[in-house]
Amino acid sequence: MIAKFYESLYRIRRVEEEVAKVYPTDKIKSPVHLSIGQEAVAVGVCEALRPDDIVFITYRSHAGYIAKGGNLKAMIAELYGKVTGSAKGKGGSMHLVDVANGIMGASAVVGTTIANSIGYAYGVKLKKQNNIVVCFFGDGATDEGVFYESMNFAALKQLPIIFVCENNGYAIHTAQAKRQAVPDIAAKAAIFGMPIERLGDDVLHLYERISTAVETLRSGGTGPFFFECETYRWKEHVGPSEDYNAGYRARTEAEPWMQQDQVQKFAMRLDPQQRQQIEQAVEIEIAEAFEFAENSPFPPDAELYDGVFA
Ligand SMILES: Cc1ncc(C[n+]2csc(CCOP(=O)(O)OP(=O)(O)O)c2C)c(N)n1
């Protein structure tokens, strides 16, 4: 289990480091919102899921997409705006999608996927399917009215859904305490009568707690479940750089998170040979994905008229 979790954590970290490296060359055609530092939540949650379970992710999409088993070549090609990308090069980093692997389309519009996810979960329930839905969103999404409407509907209809709020403390540059009269997000879900839990970014603990909720839903129990997971974004809101000089947060705030880096923690639990094997295999995978993106063509002009309503 440790090796499997490490492989996923390492893959996400290294893909995003490569994205950050390539970004200044302008080969990547869309803005990128990196999850470096936040990988643990995506991994702890997605490792508890089956391939046919469904996740809804946000524009900070890479970690969830990779953790759920999204196609890496299609992801990098999408960032490059190539026709072989997951949205044929028309969506970019904020609109990753891989339906075959249970990853519904991400959206740049904060909060929208919360409503999408309960629609999907309602469908799962009506069709009496055995798969479940996980909806990831940020603390900023809980500033939106759609959050409350969706919590109410999910609780009312007892939907087979697990809500995962990745609380990194900021919506762009504004700290939670400056936006929310009551910054206790889990408490806001609790008013709808659903079970809530506050977690950190300890991967194994996350995995255990999410697995328990998953087992309840699989065995015919009712949802929804709500998890608020504290985490921390190391890079700027959007882009490949750090922003500790931007004036809204200090590096000292990030340091404790960096010291308890889950990627490093898992690396240290493996024997060096096993670790090396995992890393080498993942590095090859990543190199192949970037090569695939480089060598893929841009969409033909006619693609502009494809997939539009009018
Ligand atoms: C409906 C809507 N309002 C505002 C924005 C501008 N916006 C983009 S990202 C963001 C912050 C969202 O923060 P959070 O949900 O905590 O996610 P994080 O970026 O921290 O992962 C905002 C307000 C938007 N994209 N959509």
Ligand SMILES: [Mg+2]
């Ligand atoms: Mg946030």
